[in-house]
Amino acid sequence: MSNAIPRLLEIFPAPTESRQKDWGDVERSLGDELPSDYKELIRLYGGSNWDDYLYVLEPGCPNENYDLIEWARNQTEDLEDLWEFEKKPAELEVEGARVIPWATTDNGECLYWLVRPRLRPDQWTVMVNEARGDRWEHFPVSCTQFLASSLSGELRSNILSSLFPRTPHEFRRLRAV
Template sequence: MWVQRVIEPTGWEPLGVSVDWAAIEAELGVPLPEDYKQLYETFGGGVLSDSVYFLGRDEAVVFAFLAQWRVALSVDRDSSFAGTSAVDPYAIYAPGGKELVGWGSTAWADEYFWLVDAERSDDHPILARSHDGGAWDRYDMSTSEFLYRVLTDADFLPFGIARYNLGTLFEAGSGGPSGGRPL
């Protein structure tokens, strides 16, 4: 239901991307949310409203979900940063753990993650942090509901962008960055 609600205002024609979910989830060591899989298969990866980046599939690395996760994990585990994580007090998810997996961001550096727990693989609460790097906000809703509210609900503070009248156009990310880089 929520995936369709994200599609409607964008006017996007679903891509029907074929995805080897078993391979992706085997690398992560945990299943991904079902509605995210539908969003991924529908949109690939790209930019909504010229400002909300959605990670999925992309020929370039910019919007590629797994590539972005691998880079974030590598940086988060880099010993030269003396144990400091960019997602403090959390860490980037490593297989078998309980940490964050990024799936989206905005042009002004808001960040969207799932709190993934390998022992509770059917639970994917969203943790989001606004551009000021302040406190994390937790949302117990699906990825598509969160994304829909970001795009269409001006009162969904601090993340709702409808109040800025940016529209709801989706631009596929293949071929490189468009106006900025996610995460």
């Protein structure tokens, strides 16, 4: 998958202070390695809000409402319960396929990595699930490519708000509440 950090830096320059993580601890907690472009996104931008709509989750986020590890635990449980009553998206019917959340929106949509057997984290693609509904979309791009292409208007989701992205772009790092 393509690392679109250079495109994100063109769209919105990164804050001057970077955030360092012990990715080994994070990945042990999740039970999975994470994509390198996501790690770079967090180093540069941290847990963040884009255009007052999309929230990038961060492990150990200063705003505990957007902690990647907690979201991963909660979403795994919630989806297992949900799929007892609703059909899984076709992409998740493959044995061993699952999703890990990496972003959410102020409307409650959730953006996930699609994790498939035998694929390395840098090969994971993006799935979007509507809030309080069973519609899913699959995008064969990395998380940074999804974010950059969404912000530039090159990629459009039928699930995400039609008001996203905004012009001019807005960005803020998530802080403790």
